[in-house]
Amino acid sequence: MARAVQNENSLLRKIERIRGRQLASGVILGIGDDAALFRPTSGREMVLTCDWFLEGTHFLSDKHPPASIGWKCLARAISDVAAMGGAPKCFLLSLALPNFRTSRWLDEFLRGLDRASRRFHCPLAGGDTTERNEILINITVVGEVRTGRALLRSGIRAGDIIYVSGRLGEAELGLRRLRQAKKIASIKSPLLRKHLYPEPRVRLGRWLAEKRLVTAMMDLSDGLSSDLPRLCEASRVGAVVHAAKLPSLPKTHLADISDSDALQLALHGGDDYELLFTVPPRKARRIPPLLDGLPLTAIGLITRDRRILISEGNGNTHALPAHGWDPFRKAAKKISI
Amino acid sequence: MARAVQNENSLLRKIERIRGRQLASGVILGIGDDAALFRPTSGREMVLTCDWFLEGTHFLSDKHPPASIGWKCLARAISDVAAMGGAPKCFLLSLALPNFRTSRWLDEFLRGLDRASRRFHCPLAGGDTTERNEILINITVVGEVRTGRALLRSGIRAGDIIYVSGRLGEAELGLRRLRQAKKIASIKSPLLRKHLYPEPRVRLGRWLAEKRLVTAMMDLSDGLSSDLPRLCEASRVGAVVHAAKLPSLPKTHLADISDSDALQLALHGGDDYELLFTVPPRKARRIPPLLDGLPLTAIGLITRDRRILISEGNGNTHALPAHGWDPFRKAAKKISI
Numbered sequence: 001m002a003r004a005v006q007n008e009n010s011l012l013r014k015i016e017r018i019r020g021r022q023l024a025s026g027v028i029l030g031i032g033d034d035a036a037l038f039r040p041t042s043g044r045e046m047v048l049t050c051d052w053f054l055e056g057t058h059f060l061s062d063k064h065p066p067a068s069i070g071w072k073c074l075a076r077a078i079s080d081v082a083a084m085g086g087a088p089k090c091f092l093l094s095l096a097l098p099n100f101r102t103s104r105w106l107d108e109f110l111r112g113l114d115r116a117s118r119r120f121h122c123p124l125a126g127g128d129t130t131e132r133n134e135i136l137i138n139i140t141v142v143g144e145v146r147t148g149r150a151l152l153r154s155g156i157r158a159g160d161i162i163y164v165s166g167r168l169g170e171a172e173l174g175l176r177r178l179r180q181a182k183k184i185a186s187i188k189s190p191l192l193r194k195h196l197y198p199e200p201r202v203r204l205g206r207w208l209a210e211k212r213l214v215t216a217m218m219d220l221s222d223g224l225s226s227d228l229p230r231l232c233e234a235s236r237v238g239a240v241v242h243a244a245k246l247p248s249l250p251k252t253h254l255a256d257i258s259d260s261d262a263l264q265l266a267l268h269g270g271d272d273y274e275l276l277f278t279v280p281p282r283k284a285r286r287i288p289p290l291l292d293g294l295p296l297t298a299i300g301l302i303t304r305d306r307r308i309l310i311s312e313g314n315g316n317t318h319a320l321p322a323h324g325w326d327p328f329r330k331a332a333k334k335i336s337i
Numbered sequence: 338m339a340r341a342v343q344n345e346n347s348l349l350r351k352i353e354r355i356r357g358r359q360l361a362s363g364v365i366l367g368i369g370d371d372a373a374l375f376r377p378t379s380g381r382e383m384v385l386t387c388d389w390f391l392e393g394t395h396f397l398s399d400k401h402p403p404a405s406i407g408w409k410c411l412a413r414a415i416s417d418v419a420a421m422g423g424a425p426k427c428f429l430l431s432l433a434l435p436n437f438r439t440s441r442w443l444d445e446f447l448r449g450l451d452r453a454s455r456r457f458h459c460p461l462a463g464g465d466t467t468e469r470n471e472i473l474i475n476i477t478v479v480g481e482v483r484t485g486r487a488l489l490r491s492g493i494r495a496g497d498i499i500y501v502s503g504r505l506g507e508a509e510l511g512l513r514r515l516r517q518a519k520k521i522a523s524i525k526s527p528l529l530r531k532h533l534y535p536e537p538r539v540r541l542g543r544w545l546a547e548k549r550l551v552t553a554m555m556d557l558s559d560g561l562s563s564d565l566p567r568l569c570e571a572s573r574v575g576a577v578v579h580a581a582k583l584p585s586l587p588k589t590h591l592a593d594i595s596d597s598d599a600l601q602l603a604l605h606g607g608d609d610y611e612l613l614f615t616v617p618p619r620k621a622r623r624i625p626p627l628l629d630g631l632p633l634t635a636i637g638l639i640t641r642d643r644r645i646l647i648s649e650g651n652g653n654t655h656a657l658p659a660h661g662w663d664p665f666r667k668a669a670k671k672i673s674i
Contacts, residue, residue, distance in 0.1 A: 029487070029489065032571065033555075034418075034420035034490070035385055035417045035418055035480070036385040036386070037384060038382065039382050039383070039484070040377040042379065045374050045376050046375040048374075048375055048479060049429070050465050050475070052431055052433060052465050054469065054473070057433075080371040080372045084372050090385075092387045094387050096389060096391065096394075126386060127387060128389050130394060136473060140385075140429060141372075142383070145374075147376070150374055152370050153371070218370075218371050219371060
């Protein structure tokens, strides 16, 4: 039977089991010393990112399975590395939790974390633990990208075509379903899969960086209507998005919601971790409609005029309000998940 | 007048001001994109560490000046890099805080953080922010060390001499004084200085690594009686510490506490961020009693026998109980500070 830990060392021993194939990834010293040691690959720059994942703010411990919390905290941090065109190399885990969570909950959490770590070839290199009345998680991911090849948010030109990967709104729909549930969600529900187990688009990001097809890129974490303005702001441009082109949810998912709902989900739903990127028109023919089964869809155009517009057809074009997630905006939902 | 922020972007603009001299330190892309980019120096390994600094666990917002919280959250993470013999290169800040803290409190916090960042040549490279009912801080520091020269906890041999830098117990005494205070502590109190503004021993750590004088090293964050067993455990050795040799507090600090209290503070007091290291006897003459004004003191010997003993003179040698800080031990104090 799983037991609560007696001290910090025994907690570290539990965590240490998931270290994965460190050496292959450049980690030459992992958990157990004051810091980890990582040997960078020559000709590469390091991609550095960190991400909060907090009980009550980003997940609910009475609704989210611990394995999903473990998977998702790492997957969403890796998504930031994917968004630069980088490859994840290792991560640090900062974990604060109540003592009663150090037995079964922790084991399940570590199982999900370990699965994501193996799936994305991103071993655990180190971290910090402490006791706390709530579960607090912070993940740092270290990645690598060929020198000079990182894809930034800036660099867009007017006339570039805006693309997204995958489908938009699915994670938000999963969240709605989860909120209606009375207890911890089943891991196997296909409708919840994208909310519980998002897939950072590492392979796509690296492919786009290697092929030099892209002028700018970011990942969609807060929703298209909040993230697209950030991308445009970095390049001092605007955009027109064509509603009809958005890869919103397929009808099979939508028995109980309208087309207009599906559009709202695609525009404002968070947590999709798809990639949003811009491609010069002359390179657009080199973007396939599917890459390894993942749809890549042109959804609009970059404009010199710095407004962010949505065209709903019939000449009906209007400003796209940013209704995605912002933890500090007064009108923001209190809980992002 | 300082104002609370209206959204996450305006918070980021406040934080961005403290980025420091990024380029000189290898940071080629800082705040404002999905991740930061860092160009490693050739022939160096990366030192990676992260550290919690949480309201109520590591600091009290009604006692600790916000500038001290800013300084200390970075200084203690840098101390882990110093403990490997590395040089800090940049850091990531994860900050969660209530909206009412985003005006004056945040400005003061950032002032302290900025000072530490400049003092230790460790610019801000990126981070993550969110709103939360308590102040949560997590710091990741990226450092560098010449390939193969990092000083680990393992590598000690029986007969090695145990050294510590500085004085022990001063930070814990400062904490006692702070607890007695009725309000936010004055930044200028010399008795509180080491508790509020600890100085990671970066220069000493790098000097020891460059000169190859040391078999193992770590920093003292939880107290000698808790940290020395960890150092010994990593090398499967034991130790005898000589009480009389411990660099405890000078009499001037101790008007109201006894010699025995001073010994307890030196053995079990946390937060000193001094370096603990072991030196082979044949190299001991190359360790000066002072390095740039910082005392280096031999306090005991490494033994083959794996116990941790303290010798109080007159043949009175007994086991040294680990009474430092451990957040998960049942008998641990609820608050480490």
